[in-house]
Amino acid sequence: MAPPGNTSTEDLTSEILHALSNADPILSSETFAQIPFEGLKAALDRLSARSMVAYEQVEREDAYLEPEAEVIVSHGSHEARVFEAVRKMNGLSIQDLETEIGDKTVTKLGQGKAFREKWIKKDGNKLVPLVDSVQDITRDQLRVIKEKRTHDPKIVADLKKRKLLRMQKNISFKITKGAKYALEMVKEETDLTAEMLSSGSWKTAAFKPYNFKALGAEQHAGALHPLAKVRTEFRQIFFEMGFTEMPTSQYVESGFWNFDALFVPQQHPARDLQDTFYISDPKTAGRPGPESPEDKRDYEEYIENVKQVHQNGKFGSIGYRYPWSEEESLKLVLRTHTTSVSAAMLYKLAALKGPDGRPPPARYFSIDRVFRNETVDATHLCEFHQVEGVIADYGLSLGGLMEFMEIFFTKMGVTDLKFKPAYNPYTEPSMEIFCFHKGLNKIIEIGNSGMFRPEMLESMGLPKDLRVFGFGLSLERPTMIKYGISNIRELLGHGVDLGNIRKNPAVRLDKN
């Protein structure tokens, strides 16, 4: 027999098969007591998968000897040792007995028990034997237990009480021959190979059963970032609805495009240092002007319109009536929204001529990074992605905007929108978009929308009856809801867990 622990599964299966030829059933606790559980289980599984053996698991409480019991097994019980010493010397004093045995406790306990059993008595200052020989029952019982790990339950209970035993649960196996029992295992192939196909050996070969309970091999797959996957889904929706993607590759904006063009007054709190990142180098933008020699737009007129509409009112507006500062408008900032790009696009649109000589209807969208000088926490970062859409057309109405939003959000699996009046400096009316969230059991805000103000559009030279819807939402919020992420830092930025990126499933916004 191979030494325990070193037995390979191969050897062990063979041993089990041989053991079964002599006895059926066998108990592993007897036949294979030294073999570790895992190894034995693996061998049995291998055999049972081929119906060569059947086995059932037996759970049993085994008794193990405490150190004191081990002493008893090797030297005898205390009382037996006392009796033996007294008998051997045919009587001796208590002091001599202690010297003879060499252990005070054993002497004391053994002496008492030996008196009670009437094996010895006191004769003067000497102890003398009363019988010729005794039977050391405790030692006999412990010897049985040491070998069999069990005994009559009463005896085990008694010895346990005497703190000579400790109990431990053990799992063992009751093994019987299976339907295809044989003494030797047939050699099995793990996989079908090209050689087998060419030699034809697959016809006679036996194949190792496949473990259908385990996962397949790991794929070392690449993965796209969850935010990017949601972004792809949004872009798809925009394309389906006829939107052109806006060129948002412009993190740095002037106050003019980020605020003034949008009719955000120069004292608006959004322009505070607390909220907006200003740029110290480079510090100042150039005056808005032609982007190329082909750009024939009258920027001077546009700047003047913006100034007038803020400072004195124009286009039917009384304006904010404060001294507008060009210097303030040329301060550079990190864009706080992609609406700055929408403004530039609408100004471009104003110069386009459709078939009727007027700016043609247009739909624009973008999904890109924006910056806010926020204090960072679980739901706020200084950077996030804004999803933005713009629809310019003649004769648009609020009912059309709401219906559009309904169709847009239905594509994301969100329905039954409610619209709440809100304030935004560049849209009027402004509508916050809400939906009912089943998980939270309340209505939650999912986006913003509105009609751009005439002050903004007419300054660009867009016709009065061309109305423009704008709407926006963040990319992070729906992604966090989708993937159950509560901390934005685990999604955007370097705090992301690469393992999670790999595991995040595909986005199917319309699916749930």
Next chain:
Amino acid sequence: MPTINVDKYALFEELGENFTADGFQDLCFDFGIELDKDTEDDPSRPKDQAPELAIEIPANRYDMLCFEGIAMHLNIFRGKHATPNYKLVDIPESKMQSITVTKETAEVRPYVAGAILRNLKFTEASYQSFIGLQDKLHQNLARQRTLVSIGTHDLDTIMGPFTYEALPPKDIVFKPLNQTKEMNGEELMAFYEADKHLGKFLHIIKDKPVYPVIFDANRVVCSLPPIINGDHSKITLNTTNVFIEITATDQTKLDIVCNIMVAMFSKYCEEQFTIEPVKIISEHNDCTRITPSLASRTMDVEVDYINQCCGLEQSPATICKLLSKMAYDAKPSEDPKFIKVTVPSTRADVLHACDVMEDVAIAYGFNNLPRTTPNKSSTIGKPLMINKLTDIVRNECAMAGWVEVMPLILCSHEENFKWLNREDDGKTVIRLANPKTLEYQVVRTSLLPGLLKTIRENKAVRLPLMITEAADVAFKDETVERRARNERHWAAAYCGKTTGFEVIHGLLDRVLSMLRIAFITHEEGLAGKSFDFVVKENPTREDGYFIAEINEPTFFDGRAAAIYLRLGGKVQRIGEFGVLHPSVLEKYDLKYPVSVLEINLEVFL
């Protein structure tokens, strides 16, 4: 958005209805304010305190920044009241209180307005609301008192006519509100420097040669705007005649604040909604006038414009009725195409007919407006070319087994330069003026810092790590209007027990071949000749890329190469790849070798 806390029971009493939680929530939703909190069931509310509602007000509705304004507008909206008709007491100019302005005020805070509320009865609640409204106006419209500041006084303790002057700080001596000691302007600045509440306003005038000050006829200092009032004229619960003076650097906002202050609290005057005017004598800047103006404004608004935008077909009369719910006084005009809309002086948010149109929609109910098809005209969708190109690269990387990451665009200056053993030449990087932390000092000029920080934060993930990003970096650029431009880059990083240099190299080859860019071998022998020479010699040679060893401190010696692209006979360096120098790894706290790659993608457009 400002949040106003109001006594729930008092508000419901004022509204004459005991709303359910949902009922009040719906009312707020429809009107466009937001119920943020109701402390009714909040266990932390002391038993003896009435429950409060926290209500968020749209940032342009200065007329709803107090209990009185919220209650009034909700009542008007629900058709319970008409809009009050605010009146000025009819007294001859000669009998009016006056404030005479000296021209020195132009140097520090040029404008002033005044008003008097007579025979007013405060309760504890209305007194607190009166103070609260001033605070809210100071914070919001007045931009922390920089634009406008309000002083209120017990008129019975002072005597007109008043003057508004600007004097050297040392010459202004008075006992500030709730103080026991007199001090001059300079001492006052020092005294309040550490004050939690007032300290933040000192900067507005601190370094000016003269400070603004309001005196009564006996040279009693009423206030030192925008910092503090005098103790002498302080108002109390028992004050019945209130003198309000308001100073400003912005005249429009001065008038708005003045109108709102008196409109909200003239309700408590014996003669409700009646205000005693104050004459402002300010000849030097042509601002002599009577305040408050309380002037309402009349606009002719096109009926068709309202109906078209809202998708309605309402008659002028119905539209006027809807507008009355939003505190307007509107009447059909002789021309049936128009309605005459009178905007009350308190509705400073109404600038254009579009604001009136929105209010029609709110009064009608946004969610009741008829829905129409959004497809007026058909348009054709189109992706941005750079994004389409980027998607090809991103997908090829993922297919090759790389994981996409999305680090931040802002980073520290060190991460962008020193930690990569790179120099800042002062012409490249965009610096932020006011970041709150060192993490956000510059806009990245390279994708590497984000990738390396991502690796650093993923120590627990099994090696090798193979990550990639295709996104924008930005550079200063004096030639364009915004003086800066973005550039789309693609980068990748490999971190393992070995460098993975050839893996990075292989990824480069793979992606470029997918972009139909062939590798140019060195068969023709580049030794001793510049790349330019090769191009000049044979400008018709096919497009492609090649790499050449470089020696740059970011990389480990002998393990880095520049990537060159030849398109249409022009050669340019588009990026580099290599094994990071151990000193770079140390800065980024990385324990394993890392190979990186970064190129400019825009050249492939």
